[in-house]
Amino acid sequence: MSSIEQTFEGWKSTVGEPLLAQQDTRISTRNVDVFYADKQAIFGVDLDIGKNEVLAMIGPSGCGKSTFLRTLNRMNDTIDTCKVQGDILLDGENIYNKGMDVVSLRARVGIVFQKPNPFPKSIYDNVAYGPRIHGLVSRRAEMDELVETALRKASIWDEVKDRLDQPATGLSGGQQQRLCIARTIAVSPEVILMDEPCSALDPIATARIEELIDELSNNYTIAIVTHSMQQAARVSQRTAYFHLGRLIEVGTTDKIFTAPDHRLTEDYITGRFG
Numbered sequence: 641m642s643s644i645e646q647t648f649e650g651w652k653s654t655v656g657e658p659l660l661a662q663q664d665t666r667i668s669t670r671n672v673d674v675f676y677a678d679k680q681a682i683f684g685v686d687l688d689i690g691k692n693e694v695l696a697m698i699g700p701s702g703c704g705k706s707t708f709l710r711t712l713n714r715m716n717d718t719i720d721t722c723k724v725q726g727d728i729l730l731d732g733e734n735i736y737n738k739g740m741d742v743v744s745l746r747a748r749v750g751i752v753f754q755k756p757n758p759f760p761k762s763i764y765d766n767v768a769y770g771p772r773i774h775g776l777v778s779r780r781a782e783m784d785e786l787v788e789t790a791l792r793k794a795s796i797w798d799e800v801k802d803r804l805d806q807p808a809t810g811l812s813g814g815q816q817q818r819l820c821i822a823r824t825i826a827v828s829p830e831v832i833l834m835d836e837p838c839s840a841l842d843p844i845a846t847a848r849i850e851e852l853i854d855e856l857s858n859n860y861t862i863a864i865v866t867h868s869m870q871q872a873a874r875v876s877q878r879t880a881y882f883h884l885g886r887l888i889e890v891g892t893t894d895k896i897f898t899a900p901d902h903r904l905t906e907d908y909i910t911g912r913f914g
């Protein structure tokens with residue numbers, strides 16, 4: 641066992657304010673462990689994510705940020721060796737309950753990945769796909785309106801309104817990422833998970849996505865994994881710091897970046913490791 645692992649023997653409590661008042665909470669996780677086969681990747685995470693807040697998750701590579709994020713809409717179900725223990729509640733309902741419809745869950749808790757992944761379909765059909773499979777609208781005029789609204793909310797309507805029937809793969813990387821956000825929004829999610837959504841984008845495209853996150857936070861709960869501390873500072877109200885699968889500290893973003901309580905958080909934000 642390395643000395644840093646010894647530091648965590650019997651680890652339980654997180655520093656800061658991981659829990660919120662019930663009426664402010666959208667997602668609650670309690671005692672969440674995640675395993676890949678017999679290797680444990682996440683250890684006993686208790687964390688609340690509030691309504692209409694942007695929560696940033698930061699930490700060194702391999703600390704489990706993406707693994708934890710993916711438990712929040714059961715994306716980990718797609719990995720055979722992955723096992724999740726503990727409680728994850730969305731509006732008070734355990735999303736790992738037997739009766740939970742995972743397709744509907746992933747509409748309620750949408751996810752945007754690191755690399756934009758539009759379907760090999762037209763721009764219109766990328767956005768219309770989710771509403772169609774969920775039977776949200778039946779008439780073409782209603783679908784047109786829904787597609788336009790989602791593209792407007794994702795700040796890409798003006799750039800694509802004259803080429804809706806063209807392949808989405810012909811858009812720039814930043815446009816594709818905003819299209820993927822429109823696709824997520826089109827099925828009226830409550831929560832949007834973002835796994836390093838700007839890491840494949842240039843600074844201008846990144847700035848547009850960050851502005852968009854700010855606008856979306858008025859209507860949606862957002863949890864974002866990012867390697868960029870500057871980005872976490874720009875877009876989030878609260879930040880959670882992970883280390884070796886443990887949630888070390890949670891607090892207002894301002895506090896985490898100016899006066900963290902835990903030495904590991906301080907070492908990371910001052911660039912001593914990571």
Ligand SMILES: Nc1ncnc2c1ncn2[C@@H]1O[C@H](COP(=O)(O)OP(=O)(O)OP(=O)(O)O)[C@@H](O)[C@H]1O
Nearest residue numbers: 676681699700701702703704705706707708719721
């Ligand atoms: N599909 C998988 N199978 C086995 N182990 C995995 C799998 N995905 C992740 N892991 C392991 O789980 C741990 C956490 O990985 P994860 O990708 O969640 O970390 P991360 O903090 O998001 O890393 P990064 O910042 O580099 O993306 C790592 O040790 C990783 O090797």
